[in-house]
Amino acid sequence: MSDVLLARAAQWGGVLSSADAAVVGVDRNGLRSLLKAGSVVKVAPRAYVLASALERVTTPEARHRLSTLAILRSFGERVAASHHSALALHGLPFWRVDPEVFHVSRITGRSGRKRGTLHIHESVGRTNLVVFRQSGAVATSPTLAVIGTAMADGVEAGIVAMDAASHRGLTSADLLESTLTAMTHVPDISRARQAFSLVDPSSESVGETRTRLILQAMPGSPRVVPQQVIHDRSGREVARVDFLVGTHVVVEFDGRMKYGMSGNRAEEDLWREKRREDALRELGYVVIRLVWSDLDRPDQVTQRVLAALRQTEGRTTLAGVRG
Structure with a gap:
């Protein structure tokens, strides 16, 4: 009967309850056997998830979703x-x-x-x-x-x-x-x-939200504008940047673990990003790129941005910004 239960749980999205087990004749001892065999994982009283279903998900949110569905089923x-x-x-x-x-x-x-x-x-x-x-x-x-x-x-x-x-x-x-x-x-x-x-709907990711909170907490309260569009002197759009701090410091958050994912597509993305940043620098901007590990060191991020602000004091831009 355990095989029947596991098959049905797979049809239910990988979750089951003790009541589901009872319907097909699997009692507490049967559930304990499934737990001992590693076929299911108990996530709360009377709530279980197939181990195979948990193995297929990788994010905390996805694992939590499966467990929550099991809990709801148990109630x-x-x-x-x-x-x-x-x-x-x-x-x-x-x-x-x-x-x-x-x-x-x-x-x-x-x-x-x-x-x-x-x-x-x-x-x-x-x-x-x-x-x-x-x-x-x-x-x-x-x-x-x-x-x-x-x-x-x-x-x-x-x-x-x-x-x-x-x-x-x-x-x-x-x-x-x-x-x-x-x-x-x-x-x-x-x-x-x-x-x-402190909510800002323009933030497109957890990383952007965390970056914004770090920038907004900096001493001196420099102006921080998210999702800023930058144009050159002729009015051509050069880039939409994650954050413009002050008048000449661009802060970008890169949520990828690394550029070299695989194949030519990653190389094309890297080249396009380099040209974009070169264009910003030619217009008088300092570009600071942050990755996930930087956000765990907010003091270092703050020092980098403050140093860039000091570096650009009094600089005249060759570009324009538009919201």
């Missing part, structure tokens, strides 16, 4: 994914969240509690819920998910989530603000309010 239709667990279902990125902690909110009932790494929150209104057609899973809306992430995981986690959701059109400043106003007396809502005050 039937009584809970919805919430907080950063809802982010995973909405395809939004994580930053500074614990992917081994799961959040659900009751659809019926009011009490909240914790079961180890599973946090069960009080119920939310059905108007704040989204049903995913393919999986049938239920989650809180993107707006409530990003607010909940800030409340549970902190301001920086909330900013990254709000930036991503706003950039993808899953929420808006008006919707975030009205929801925050309605939640005035909810504990920890101040974290979400602080995150909201």
Whole structure:
């Protein structure tokens, strides 16, 4: 019967519950055998994921999504994914969240509690819920998910989530603000309010959001303009840069691990990027390129940018900028 259960779990997207096991005659001892054999992984009480399904995903968000789907299945239709667990279902990125902690909110009932790494929150209104057609899973809306992430995981986690959701059109400043106003007396809502005050929908990735936060925290508060279009003297567009700091310092975030991925395409990209940066430098700009590892050393990034600002003081540009 275990083979039947595993086959059905594969059809369900790689997740199953203890109730699913019971239907096909697999009891607790049978589940323990599957766990011991490494065929399934237990992610919460009564919730399991096929080990083979977990092996096929590589990101924390994707692994968390699978586990969250298993947890939802174990509850039937009584809970919805919430907080950063809802982010995973909405395809939004994580930053500074614990992917081994799961959040659900009751659809019926009011009490909240914790079961180890599973946090069960009080119920939310059905108007704040989204049903995913393919999986049938239920989650809180993107707006409530990003607010909940800030409340549970902190301001920086909330900013990254709000930036991503706003950039993808899953929420808006008006919707975030009205929801925050309605939640005035909810504990920890101040974290979400602080995150909201720093949101910028123009950020296209977690790396850009983190870069912006570093630049905005620099001493002297230099002007930081994201997604700035730069033209030459004739009005021809030269580049859209991630950030223009002051008047002559361009900061670019490169989210690729390295240029040489494979084949001629990577070489073409590298050559195109080099020509673009050469054109910016010819127009009087200093270009600073950041990668993921740089963002873990914000003090060093700050020093590099401040040095570039000092280097370009009083410089006259040969280009123009437009928003």
